[in-house]
Amino acid sequence: MEEPSFWDDPVLATKKSSELKSIESDEELCESLEESLDNIKTLIEMAEEAQDLSLLPEVEQEASAFESKVEAVQMKKLLSGEYDRDNAILSLHAGAGGTEACDWTQMLFRMYSRYAESHGYTVTVLDSLDGDEAGIKSITFEVSGENAYGYLKSEHGVHRLVRISPFNANGKRQTSFASCDVMPDIEEDVDVEINDDDLRIDTYRSSGAGGQHINKTSSAIRITHLPTGIVVQCQNERSQHMNKDKAMQMLKARLYLLQQQENKEKESQIRGDVTDNAFGSQIRSYVLQPYKMVKDLRTDEETSNANAVLDGDLDRFIFAYLKDQAGQD
Numbered sequence: 001m002e003e004p005s006f007w008d009d010p011v012l013a014t015k016k017s018s019e020l021k022s023i024e025s026d027e028e029l030c031e032s033l034e035e036s037l038d039n040i041k042t043l044i045e046m047a048e049e050a051q052d053l054s055l056l057p058e059v060e061q062e063a064s065a066f067e068s069k070v071e072a073v074q075m076k077k078l079l080s081g082e083y084d085r086d087n088a089i090l091s092l093h094a095g096a097g098g099t100e101a102c103d104w105t106q107m108l109f110r111m112y113s114r115y116a117e118s119h120g121y122t123v124t125v126l127d128s129l130d131g132d133e134a135g136i137k138s139i140t141f142e143v144s145g146e147n148a149y150g151y152l153k154s155e156h157g158v159h160r161l162v163r164i165s166p167f168n169a170n171g172k173r174q175t176s177f178a179s180c181d182v183m184p185d186i187e188e189d190v191d192v193e194i195n196d197d198d199l200r201i202d203t204y205r206s207s208g209a210g211g212q213h214i215n216k217t218s219s220a221i222r223i224t225h226l227p228t229g230i231v232v233q234c235q236n237e238r239s240q241h242m243n244k245d246k247a248m249q250m251l252k253a254r255l256y257l258l259q260q261q262e263n264k265e266k267e268s269q270i271r272g273d274v275t276d277n278a279f280g281s282q283i284r285s286y287v288l289q290p291y292k293m294v295k296d297l298r299t300d301e302e303t304s305n306a307n308a309v310l311d312g313d314l315d316r317f318i319f320a321y322l323k324d325q326a327g328q329d
Helices: 010-050 053-077 099-118 148-155 211-216 240-271 306-310 315-328
Strands: 088-094 122-130 136-144 157-164 173-184 199-204 220-225 230-234 282-287 293-296
Touching: 010 053, 053 315, 088 099, 088 148, 099 122, 099 136, 099 148, 099 157, 099 173, 099 306, 122 230, 136 148, 136 230, 148 173, 148 315, 173 240, 220 240, 230 240, 282 306, 293 306, 293 315
Parallel strands: 157 282
Antiparallel strands: 088 136, 088 173, 122 136, 157 173, 199 220, 220 230, 282 293
């Protein structure tokens, strides 16, 4: 980085700077672990020498904090995918159920926003469509930060909610579904061939906030890949050109992931053992009535603290998924 020519290649320089930041973060975490362990040992020695049991709660508190830091290290070590370090782009879509499903989609967006906030990530909405009465029909947003995709790739699939519907005058229990699609924000050009004849590109007027310029011009872009039916949209950028570039970047990432999935399925058929869930399958249930429980159907990880999960406490589910995938590999 001290070389005069370091910033001649801004893309490479930014990548190297990010790598340095990651190494420094790892070093700080290791030093923090050593300090925590020393504190625990000192407290135990003091308690033993003085025969003072009143120090036990402090020891337990330090041990709990140490355990959380160790778990964070373990989670990070499980990230070995090619694009795990990249930002993540999530798309939420309400399933059948009208207003109830749209409200559930909005709850999921809030959950992921809270998760991002608690981990120092930033959230940028790329495209959104409000529900007819309440909630969100669909929303695409980017979560930016180190390893965002590596962690959030675990959220891909269908999420199921069971609760007393606030939109039902009879107070009946209702089940709602929303799908979550996750892909990495791949900055470099991936090896995916796209024929221009296979694309349908539509422009439309942005519906979200963004000032007079966005609202008065048809700058939003929707690209449909006809052979696969994949649709990507972007309305966040100020110009149609920028929205198109971002949408094409998202399409390439989606096609690349689809290609990887197809290759994996072929390998699984050769081995005679298919362990991964199919695309779009239900991955997690959130039950708020008649009892509270959130259960991941892939790993059997569960908790009765549904409110904490909906407030973004997803680490236990993400860690369980990463451990499960590492075991399969």
